[in-house]
Amino acid sequence: MIAPAIDQTTTPAAISAAGLVKRYGALTAVDGLDLEIPAGQFFGLLGPNGSGKTTTIHMLATLVRPSTGRVRIGDIDVSQHPVLARRQIGLVFQESALDRTLTVRENLRFAGWLYNLPAAVSERRSAELLELFDMTDRRDKPVVTLSGGMRRALDIVRGVLHEPRVLFLDEPTIGLDLPNRRRIWRFIERLRARTGMTVLLTTHYLEEASPCDRVCFIRKGKLVDEGEPAALVDKLGRHILEVEADDLDTLKARLAPKLGDCLIDGDTAFFRHGEEDLSELAQLQTDTAELATAWRVRRPNLNDVFMWISAGKELRA
Amino acid sequence: MIARPIYAVLEREVVRMLRQKTRLVSAMVRPLIWLLVIGTGFGTVIGESRGIPYQSFLIPGVIGMTMLFGAMLAALTTVYDKESGVMRMMIIAPLPHFWIVIAKVLSAALAAILQALLLIVLLALLGFISAETDFALLALALLITSLACAGIGMLTASFTRTLDNFAAIMNFVIFPVFFLSGSLYPVQNLPEILRWIATINPYTYGVDLLKHAMLGSTTMAADFSRLTDISVLISFTLLAIAISSWRFSRETAYEPMIHRLTGPKR
Numbered sequence: 001m002i003a004p005a006i007d008q009t010t011t012p013a014a015i016s017a018a019g020l021v022k023r024y025g026a027l028t029a030v031d032g033l034d035l036e037i038p039a040g041q042f043f044g045l046l047g048p049n050g051s052g053k054t055t056t057i058h059m060l061a062t063l064v065r066p067s068t069g070r071v072r073i074g075d076i077d078v079s080q081h082p083v084l085a086r087r088q089i090g091l092v093f094q095e096s097a098l099d100r101t102l103t104v105r106e107n108l109r110f111a112g113w114l115y116n117l118p119a120a121v122s123e124r125r126s127a128e129l130l131e132l133f134d135m136t137d138r139r140d141k142p143v144v145t146l147s148g149g150m151r152r153a154l155d156i157v158r159g160v161l162h163e164p165r166v167l168f169l170d171e172p173t174i175g176l177d178l179p180n181r182r183r184i185w186r187f188i189e190r191l192r193a194r195t196g197m198t199v200l201l202t203t204h205y206l207e208e209a210s211p212c213d214r215v216c217f218i219r220k221g222k223l224v225d226e227g228e229p230a231a232l233v234d235k236l237g238r239h240i241l242e243v244e245a246d247d248l249d250t251l252k253a254r255l256a257p258k259l260g261d262c263l264i265d266g267d268t269a270f271f272r273h274g275e276e277d278l279s280e281l282a283q284l285q286t287d288t289a290e291l292a293t294a295w296r297v298r299r300p301n302l303n304d305v306f307m308w309i310s311a312g313k314e315l316r317a
Numbered sequence: 318m319i320a321r322p323i324y325a326v327l328e329r330e331v332v333r334m335l336r337q338k339t340r341l342v343s344a345m346v347r348p349l350i351w352l353l354v355i356g357t358g359f360g361t362v363i364g365e366s367r368g369i370p371y372q373s374f375l376i377p378g379v380i381g382m383t384m385l386f387g388a389m390l391a392a393l394t395t396v397y398d399k400e401s402g403v404m405r406m407m408i409i410a411p412l413p414h415f416w417i418v419i420a421k422v423l424s425a426a427l428a429a430i431l432q433a434l435l436l437i438v439l440l441a442l443l444g445f446i447s448a449e450t451d452f453a454l455l456a457l458a459l460l461i462t463s464l465a466c467a468g469i470g471m472l473t474a475s476f477t478r479t480l481d482n483f484a485a486i487m488n489f490v491i492f493p494v495f496f497l498s499g500s501l502y503p504v505q506n507l508p509e510i511l512r513w514i515a516t517i518n519p520y521t522y523g524v525d526l527l528k529h530a531m532l533g534s535t536t537m538a539a540d541f542s543r544l545t546d547i548s549v550l551i552s553f554t555l556l557a558i559a560i561s562s563w564r565f566s567r568e569t570a571y572e573p574m575i576h577r578l579t580g581p582k583r
Contacts, residue, residue: 063408087411097405101333113325114410116318158406 012075014039014166014198015060020069022055022221029055031221033069037214039165042192043200044215044229046302048310052221053202054094057168060200061091073166087115090164092155094171100144104135104154107143108161115162122161129157132194133187149180153187160191167191169201173208181205206302215302217309224309229302235315236300236308237272241281244268244294251291258284263311270307272300322412323420330391330424334431344387344432345439348379352445374538376445377527378500383436384429384459385466385520389491391425392470396477415562418471422558425467430459447531454530454543461550462523468557469494469520475564499524504540519553522546 013036020033030052037043045053058064060071062082071078078085098107105126112122130136133153143151152172160167172188173181185208192199201212209215209229216226225232241259244267245251252262252269258280259271273281278297285295308315334341352375360371398404407417440446473490497514498504498521504512515521526546528539541549 061409083411083413086409089409091409093402093405093409095402095405097402097409099329099403099406100401101336102329106329106332110325110329111406111410113321113328114407114412116321116411 011039012072013037014041014074015043015200016072017056017060018070020056020059020071021067022052022059022064023067029221030059030066033218033221033223035060035216035223037198037200039198040196041198042211042213043198044209044212045200045202045218046206046209046215046306047202047218047224048306049204051218053218054170055221056218057091057170057200057202061089061168062086063091087162088165090159090162090167092152092159092167092169092172094174096151096155097158098143098151098155101142103140103142104130104146105139107154108158111158111161117162125161125163126157129160132190133157147180149176149183152176152180152184156184156187156191160195160197163195164197166198166200169199171202171204173203173205181208185211206306209302217305219309219312225305225315232305232315233300233302236304237274238276238299239273239278239281239297240300240304241271241273242268242294242296242298243271243288243292245291246293247291251288254288254291255284261313263307263313265307268294270304273297319412319416322410322416323423326407326417326420327424327427330394330428331431333394334391334428340390341432341435344383345436347386348383348436349439351375351382352379352440369532369538373445373447373532375501376440376447377524377531380433380436380440380459380531381462381498381500381520381524381527382495384433384463384523385469385495386491387432388425388429388463388466389470389473389486391428392421392467393474393477393480393483393486395421395471395474396480400479414566415558418475418558418562418565421474422464422467422471422554422561425470426460426463429463429466433459433463447533449533451530455527457547458523458526458530461547461554462520462526464554465519465523465550465557468554468561471561472557475561494518494520497521499528499540503538519549522549522553526550 015035015037017033017035020030021028022030033056045056047053055064059066060073060078062078062085065079073085073088076085076088099110102110108126109119109122112119112126117125127136130139133156135150135153138146138150143154146154156169156172169188173184176184188199189211191197203209212229214226215229215232217224227235243251243255246267248264248267248269252264255269255271256262259273263270281297285292305315352372356372356375363371365371395404398407408414437446469490473486477486497511498518499515504515504521507515522541522545525539525541526543529543529546532538
């Protein structure tokens with residue numbers, strides 16, 4: 001559960017990227033990203049669709065060449081030594097990387113050979129990992145017969161069979177139902193507890209990123225904010241006020257001078273409130289009673305951070 | 318170092334081939350239909366071709382056909398691998414990407430050789446394999462012809478985005494390569510344009526080498542010298558691997574595959 005203590009003055013970062021840029025013609029998918037992820041960290045790369053998360057992962061994992069900038073995995077420069085870098089990393093793609101016609105065992109055997117593992121080692125590790133992921137009884141089943149959650153779990157087993165130092169998980173729970181998402185997270189937790197590997201993940205499900213040691217939000221290929229999940233949430237304020245109204249414009253005009261900028265989603269406006277004390281909000285509620293059809297006050301969470309960042313607004317009110 | 322990854326690709330190809338029984342059965346039935354139906358039919362019209370019965374003349378052609386189809390279909394699974402995701406497993410593995418091309422070529426050649434050997438056993442049981450066959454040369458011919466056929470397949474695969482084009486590949490690659498070779502008729506008897514096309518078709522030289530091996534050294538069935546056949550086949554295979562590797566190493570070759578992700582979710 002706890003990453004091994006690491007003296008960061010002497011150990012190079014597990015992943016470091018400097019001035020990372022990727023252009024596709026006129027489109028700039030990643031625009032000057034800097035990352036420094038210490039060994040053993042559980043790091044979340046978050047951002048809206050098309051913000052450059054997957055492109056970033058693929059650049060870090062040697063599959064896409066950066067237009068400019070540099071990536072290092074440990075002390076290996078990935079542009080100069082992509083093959084050496086790939087030996088150190090595991091990548092679980094957003095879409096499955098398995099042969100559906102082969103069995104679980106055959107897929108893992110294939111993956112083990114690709115990593116130059118002796119058959120006995122690959123066999124032993126597969127058995128251990130399948131055990132860890134409660135999949136031992138599926139070993140001889142063709143992948144096509146596995147459920148979506150099982151397949152994703154197998155993809156992760158496939159990604160860590162060679163015991164990489166760094167594991168990239170690109171949307172590991174996408175397309176899965178809630179029980180399966182929880183299961184995948186339990187597996188990732190077990191893996192980290194056992195190996196202490198550095199994990200970089202992207203996800204849309206923000207609540208899932210809260211166990212991360214650090215998260216970084218990107219938008220249009222640029223880093224917008226980063227920090228501990230709890231600190232980012234704190235930055236947003238103490239409370240989130242959700243107000244519903246038929247005439248949102250008038251309501252917004254009345255509240256904005258007191259509460260600052262807001263987000264609009266359908267017929268709901270979201271305001272931030274920096275004070276623990278709710279008396280100001282209570283007063284405003286009374287003042288706008290004729291306009292508001294619903295009025296809710298709650299604590300902010302990472303989803304709010306995500307929404308504010310996606311809308312391109314400053315976190316601090 | 319690289320032996321295990323290559324072995325992985327070869328093993329997977331063989332496992333898949335043995336599991337797809339219909340693929341294996343049709344690989345045996347197709348040449349037998351040509352030999353027994355077309356060969357008999359045309360044999361009665363043509364009689365002898367260059368001093369040997371037409372059906373015997375056709376034997377190297379149908380063995381070549383098995384290798385061409387077997388290697389092409391196996392090499393084209395590279396496109397399937399890109400679509401289904403197995404290629405993702407291979408591109409993230411710690412080996413230079415041109416080795417993936419080489420491994421796929423070798424596995425396609427292996428599939429072709431196994432199918433050709435199976436067919437040769439069947440033909441021998443049916444009494445079609447001549448006692449004059451030069452088995453050492455036949456072994457060499459099987460090896461380098463299957464590699465050249467795998468090269469044609471890999472080249473096609475490296476220029477193909479999806480297997481939706483399979484009918485087009487059949488019509489514009491596999492059939493022309495087969496028909497415009499010496500499989501069904503001696504190349505020298507073809508009209509000039511067709512003869513010219515057959516001469517630049519690498520597969521022609523594979524069939525020609527098979528004729529050298531199977532139709533006896535005294536016949537005139539072969540069109541080129543053994544040395545020409547061997548050099549053309551080996552050079553073509555190397556060239557095909559080089560071009561396919563170059564196609565494959567451009568990152569745009571797999572960018573569509575990894576970027577499809579940002580499109581609609583499954």
